[in-house]
Amino acid sequence: MELREIDLNLLIVFNELLRLRRVSAVAESLDVSQPAVSNALNRLRRLLNDELFLRTAKGMAPTPLAERLAEPIGYALGAIHSSLNERVTFDPAASQRHFTVAMTDIGEIHFLPKLMQRLAEAAPRVTIGTISTSRSDLREEMENGRIDLAIGFVPDLKTGFFQRRLFRQRYVCLYRHGHPLAENGITLKAFRAAQHLAIAAEGTGHGVVDEVIQRAGIVRDVRLRVPHFGAVAHIVQNTDLIAVVPQAYADRTLEPFGLQTSACPVKIPDIVINVLWHAKKHREPDNQWLRQLVSEHFSTQASAYV
Template sequence: MSSLRNFDLNLLRVFETLIVERHVTRAAERLHLSQPALSHALKRLREALDDPLLLRTENGMQPTPRALELLPSVQQALALVQESLEPPAPFDPATSRHHFVIATTDFFEEVLYPPFLARLRPQAPNVTFEIALITDEVLQAGLERRQVDLVVGPEAVTGMPRGLVRETWMSEDLVCLAARGNAGIEERLSLAQFIDHPQVALSDISGLQHSKVDAWLASQHCQRRVISRNLNYMAAARVVASSDAIMVLPRQMARMFAKMLPVRPVEPPPGMPRLDMQLIQHPLYAKERPLEWLRQQLLDFAHDFDTSSALA
């Protein structure tokens, strides 16, 4: 009497081939086994199933009624396993209605997301996106629970669980922003001028990001004078536009605000760190075809964006 617990499932392929071929030599060739190895496997099958399965007769090797009874079920089981092991179908953005949730910063949402979405629309007209905030919950559980597909965030993100898939995505210059009417600010700031001016900074929500600017200043035994902390770049830029304060932000965002508000970009002190961004995924889903497609689109976009920025 056989049971799944002690039955070698590798023998199912041997059984199916033997019963279909009804010839030990041909079956051995199909299975790329030697005849002695196949004969040994047949012996094990007979013992496990308590049936001779295949016997020599005047009409050649013939399966027993028990073997013929088992054959359809075994073939169905093997076909199901083979189908399950086939690689997943390619992701077709032209027909897909997949919905992606991306947790990110307002820099990505305001500056990079609009051209990224415009780039994807022709090839993926029915794919939809949702932008979410990067929070502790997103990093600790949201990715694993599939509430968020991907995080596009700054490199200096703390408190992430181990094992998340992280890769460098894009690097952007940081510059300063000042009001157009701020006569005390020239086109470039020295380090002394930078720390002397009042500044607007972003709130460090949930402790997710250490300020690279403050860490850079601390390495030089300096500290800036922050008069206001705001939740997003737009609010901070509006404070700058109506005060004598300056702020630090990505260059592309400074250019955008200069078209919207009475502000202007100002070159920062030498040595100002860059904003490094990364893509963060959960390894449970990183190999899924839709996410592989989205990741590649983001990588291609970052490459082309960096190239066009360099040529600008």
């Protein structure tokens, strides 16, 4: 099949059907009639000799061929859209651009103070909004351009995304000063005997902690499980609970909360903290500027965590 045989509008309809799964929703999204959407789908079916989408109780389900075509077509449409709408320059000093950045609560603690300080100097009118990287629709929101960057340990964002490494990160045990088990550091025996605070952090890569500890055959005495890191330092400060946390989080809590750390006696693989962006944002000058700013001010910290 030659490209001249394909109407670009058919691929736009295909991409919207993959996203919305209903003809009526696609018609509304593209501001066309439902018959026009159905006609476009039928033309594609004839061209590709495949049903592409099958009607189900939950909407239009893609066939295996449609699933295989989803990524290259989405990538190509995103690249075309970016190229046609690319701005020649971006002036951070004059811009009033609002960026949406996905990160965990640890990311907010680690990145935002310095990032906002740098923005105040270089781009005083630029604003930032953050959302959680654990959102189930993170990939879709980035593909649609509603999220500009993701920062952190986000291993699920690979196909269709670019990434740049900022630093490597190890996990450590975090506990209060004077903890009865910590005179000689947290040994494996002490780790088994300790009462633990576990952090679920669902939807992020930090679930690796529980998986590795379980595979090592260690049954922790988990007295408290929380969904995120926000209150961990406050809790550990006032109890004998210990927590396994990333080094960057621990470093921000030691002095303010009177805590200390030890190497984790269970070998947990280091994680890589990246800045990630979707292919459709790759050539946008404003996105290029922000990710370069993040890289310049945080990738140099790699040596502290290796």
